[in-house]
Amino acid sequence: MPKSSANRRSLDLDPVNWPTRYLLKLASQKVLGLVPGLYRVQEAYKRRRDNWRGLVDPDFVLREARARVADFAAAGIAPPRTVVEQGTGWHGADLVLFALAGARRLTTYDATPWLRAELLGELLRLAPRIAPIVREWPGVDGAGLDRRADELAALADRPLHEQLAGLRCSRRARSTSSTRTPSCSASRRTTSPR
Numbered sequence: 001m002p003k004s005s006a007n008r009r010s011l012d013l014d015p016v017n018w019p020t021r022y023l024l025k026l027a028s029q030k031v032l033g034l035v036p037g038l039y040r041v042q043e044a045y046k047r048r049r050d051n052w053r054g055l056v057d058p059d060f061v062l063r064e065a066r067a068r069v070a071d072f073a074a075a076g077i078a079p080p081r082t083v084v085e086q087g088t089g090w091h092g093a094d095l096v097l098f099a100l101a102g103a104r105r106l107t108t109y110d111a112t113p114w115l116r117a118e119l120l121g122e123l124l125r126l127a128p129r130i131a132p133i134v135r136e137w138p139g140v141d142g143a144g145l146d147r148r149a150d151e152l153a154a155l156a157d158r159p160l161h162e163q164l165a166g167l168r169c170s171r172r173a174r175s176t177s178s179t180r181t182p183s184c185s186a187s188r189r190t191t192s193p194r
Helices: 003-012 018-034 038-048 058-074 093-100 117-125 127-135 145-154 160-166
Strands: 082-086 105-110 169-173
Touching: 058 093, 058 127, 082 093, 093 105, 093 117, 093 127, 093 145, 117 127, 117 145, 117 160, 127 145, 160 169
Parallel strands: 082 105, 105 169
Antiparallel strands: none
C-alpha cells in the first residue's frame, strides 16, 4: 500500500478528526486566496504530478464515499436537504454524494472554476455504485435512490450546465478572466448579485 494511502486511511478512520480536516482545508484555501498567484502554483503542481483534471479511479471514489458517509454517520449528521459546499475542485464528488443522499438544493463555491463536464460525468457514471454506500447513511430515504442514481448516471455525457441542473446545483466561481462571478444555476436566483 502506498504511503499516502496509509496516511489517508488513518485520518479517515477517526470520525472525530473530520471537522479538523475540514477546518484545515478552509484555512489553506483562505491562505491560497489571499496570496496573488498561489492558485496558479497549485494548478502547476497538480499538472506536474498528473493529478490535474485527471480521470478518476472508481475504487478511490468508492473508498472516499464510504469514508465520508462513515464520518457523517459517526458525527450524527443527518443527510442535509440544502448544501453549501466550498472548494468544488475538478470532479465535484461531494455534489454527487449529497444529490444521492436527497439534497434538494446544492450551492457550490470555488475560487477557480475548475469543474469540468467530462470529469463530473465520470462521477455521475459511478452514481449507481455510490448509491449502496449512501443508503448506509442513517436518515437517507432509500425509496427511489436507485432511480435517482440512474437519472444522475444518464447525465454523464451532457454539458456541465445540464449536469448541474440535474444535481439541483447552482455553482459560483470567481472568474479567472474578469471580476464578474459566473454561475450555472438550476434554480432561480432569489438574491441579487453583489
